[in-house]
Amino acid sequence: MAFIPHTPADVExxxxxxxxxxxEALFDEIPASLRVKSLAGIxxxxxxxxxxxxxxxxxxxxxxxxxFIGAGAYEHHIPAAVWAITTRGEFYSAYTPxxxxxxxxxxxxxxxxxxxIASLTGMQVSNASVYDGASAxxxxxxxxxxxxxxxxxxxxxxxxxxxxxxxxxAVAAAGNQGLRFEEIPYSPGEGVIAxxxxxxxxxxxITALVIQQPNFFGRLEDVDALTDWAHARGIxxxxxxxxxxxxxxxxxxxxxxxxxxxxVGDGQPLGxxxxxxxxxxxxxxxxMEYVRQMPxxxxxxxxxxxxxxxxxxxxxxREQHIRRAKAxxxxxxxxxxxxxxxxxxxxxxxxxxxxRTAAASHARTRELxxxxxxxxxxRPAFQGPVxxxxxxxxxxxxxxxxxxxxxxxxxxxxxxSEYYPELGHALLVCATETKTAADIExxxxxxxxxxxxxxxA
Amino acid sequence: MSKVPADLKYTKxxxxxxxxxxxxxxxxxxxxAQHALGDLVFVEVPEAGRAVxxxxxxxxxxxxxxxxxxxxxxxxxxxxxxxxxxxxxxxxNTDAYGGGWLMRVRPVAGGPAAELLTAAEYEKLQHEEGD
Numbered sequence: 001m002a003f004i005p006h007t008p009a010d011v012e013x014x015x016x017x018x019x020x021x022x023x024e025a026l027f028d029e030i031p032a033s034l035r036v037k038s039l040a041g042i043x044x045x046x047x048x049x050x051x052x053x054x055x056x057x058x059x060x061x062x063x064x065x066x067x068f069i070g071a072g073a074y075e076h077h078i079p080a081a082v083w084a085i086t087t088r089g090e091f092y093s094a095y096t097p098x099x100x101x102x103x104x105x106x107x108x109x110x111x112x113x114x115x116x117i118a119s120l121t122g123m124q125v126s127n128a129s130v131y132d133g134a135s136a137x138x139x140x141x142x143x144x145x146x147x148x149x150x151x152x153x154x155x156x157x158x159x160x161x162x163x164x165x166x167x168x169x170a171v172a173a174a175g176n177q178g179l180r181f182e183e184i185p186y187s188p189g190e191g192v193i194a195x196x197x198x199x200x201x202x203x204x205x206i207t208a209l210v211i212q213q214p215n216f217f218g219r220l221e222d223v224d225a226l227t228d229w230a231h232a233r234g235i236x237x238x239x240x241x242x243x244x245x246x247x248x249x250x251x252x253x254x255x256x257x258x259x260x261x262x263x264v265g266d267g268q269p270l271g272x273x274x275x276x277x278x279x280x281x282x283x284x285x286x287x288m289e290y291v292r293q294m295p296x297x298x299x300x301x302x303x304x305x306x307x308x309x310x311x312x313x314x315x316x317x318r319e320q321h322i323r324r325a326k327a328x329x330x331x332x333x334x335x336x337x338x339x340x341x342x343x344x345x346x347x348x349x350x351x352x353x354x355x356r357t358a359a360a361s362h363a364r365t366r367e368l369x370x371x372x373x374x375x376x377x378x379r380p381a382f383q384g385p386v387x388x389x390x391x392x393x394x395x396x397x398x399x400x401x402x403x404x405x406x407x408x409x410x411x412x413x414x415x416x417s418e419y420y421p422e423l424g425h426a427l428l429v430c431a432t433e434t435k436t437a438a439d440i441e442x443x444x445x446x447x448x449x450x451x452x453x454x455x456x457a
Numbered sequence: 458m459s460k461v462p463a464d465l466k467y468t469k470x471x472x473x474x475x476x477x478x479x480x481x482x483x484x485x486x487x488x489x490a491q492h493a494l495g496d497l498v499f500v501e502v503p504e505a506g507r508a509v510x511x512x513x514x515x516x517x518x519x520x521x522x523x524x525x526x527x528x529x530x531x532x533x534x535x536x537x538x539x540x541x542x543x544x545x546x547x548x549x550n551t552d553a554y555g556g557g558w559l560m561r562v563r564p565v566a567g568g569p570a571a572e573l574l575t576a577a578e579y580e581k582l583q584h585e586e587g588d
Contacts, residue, residue, distance in 0.1 A: 149504055292499060317499070317524035326514075326526065 070430025107311035122253025123285035127296035133266025136282030138173035144208035161215035191382035218389030227256030271345025281335035295329030360433035361388035371444035467579035502538030532568035
């Protein structure tokens with residue numbers, strides 16, 4: 001049986017009915033300059049045998065480098081059971097759980113996910129996940145504009161200590177909807193939001209303030225003071241947090257005297273492999289009073305006619321299949337499979353396991369920083385506490401150093417010169433619980449050699 | 458047959474209007490509308506001070522079946538949104554023409570207004586829509 005449901009005659013009939021000469025003509029409104037004629041390097045078709053061979057050749061090119069890059073995606077140990085369970089057919093192939101009578105397992109899992117994420121962030125309600133951390137920031141900004149009814153400005157303050165990609169995605173996704181994202185500089189020696197930089201917004205109409213904790217540099221912001229400063233001025237607070245860090249740090253629901261209004265983040269550290277950059281998933285939580293302004297799915301627990309417990313999608317009137325153009329978002333789906341993995345990861349790790357992972361990552365990072373800054377030509381960029389990431393400054397350009405390290409099988413960190421040129425030769429490094437003392441020693445020794453060779457050259 | 462008080466004005470989009478002694482206009486949804494929506498679970502009303510235009514969505518009523526916009530029948534400034542509905546949306550079901558009012562608007566003098574119907578005309582409209 002053909003998988004294409006329409007015969008050429010069907011297609012002809014449909015085109016004739018709407019008075020269009022060809023399928024191609026349906027795409028007329030896309031300017032020719034934006035159309036791709038052919039994809040370079042992509043063959044028209046390969047059969048199963050050919051594609052199998054190509055992919056196994058490609059797979060052989062994969063290395064297992066020693067990775068010290070974080071910057072938004074973190075290498076954590078994922079217990080084997082996580083993906084063994086996640087890839088069971090019941091989870092792996094299940095589509096959207098609109099039919100509650102056929103989806104109780106999926107719905108209950110989402111409900112458990114929401115409960116765990118709400119408990120981890122200290123917030124009252126979580127949705128069923130969104131695409132990723134970056135799009136979660138964009139959605140949170142749009143949500144703040146809807147929820148902060150006293151503010152008319154649609155101005156969102158975003159410190160430059162927020163992940164550069166998140167800032168870019170927020171502008172791309174929400175900038176054309178009237179939102180204005182205004183950057184706040186960080187304190188040069190400290191790598192955190194400078195309280196003095198907020199003074200200039202005194203008395204102005206601001207909709208929301210975004211605070212990332214730990215921030216992109218791995219540093220810890222003074223979240224209590226920032227949250228209270230914003231709330232005292234009618235500004236909503238959007239927290240961007242790393243879920244692993246919440247096992248050690250104060251959850252956003254407890255920041256300041258009343259907690260943040262919206263907390264989001266990327267869920268990748270919870271059982272999702274780095275996979276060359278995705279797919280990951282984003283999480284999104286808020287206070288109950290704003291739940292109807294939160295986009296995306298929410299699963300609720302209820303009882304059926306006979307009083308038996310059951311699970312169902314709830315508050316759907318916020319979603320696009322009901323409210324059409326008035327929906328809270330044009331993305332009302334969730335990142336089902338990755339959220340499933342995260343739920344299983346969290347349930348296997350438990351609160352204690354997550355805390356141990358966070359503590360070990362913090363300890364490994366401190367060891368890494370001690371080992372690296374002991375080297376000639378390497379010094380810390382900022383003073384003050386970090387979680388599992390930090391910035392070091394080299395006495396020479398970072399890119400060639402990273403290239404030499406890569407040839408030794410070490411991914412030495414992220415070169416920040418593209419994102420923060422003012423920092424000079426800055427390198428963002430990270431160590432999680434997956435790094436041993438020997439790994440750290442190996443990295444420090446290699447960096448020392450590479451730097452010395454560069455000086456000698 | 459749903460109730461259609463004779464002393465009110467109506468819109469084709471199922472809002473009712475009552476002119477209060479101070480000249481402001483109280484707006485709600487009709488008994489017919491609440492009945493069609495079913496049990497309301499959430500009502501979002503505009504804040505005082507908001508400028509509304511005739512025909513513009515100004516409130517949201519959400520029931521177990523659907524969510525609908527409520528359109529302002531007049532152009533003016535909102536003087537009050539019904540604060541009670543945040544915690545008791547069901548009042549719109551039980552008392553659509555009284556405690557279930559949604560907002561009060563001070564109309565702009567001579568400003569545009571939606572086409573208003575008398576009670577008799579609105580009853581006729583309901584018949585046509587198959588009530």
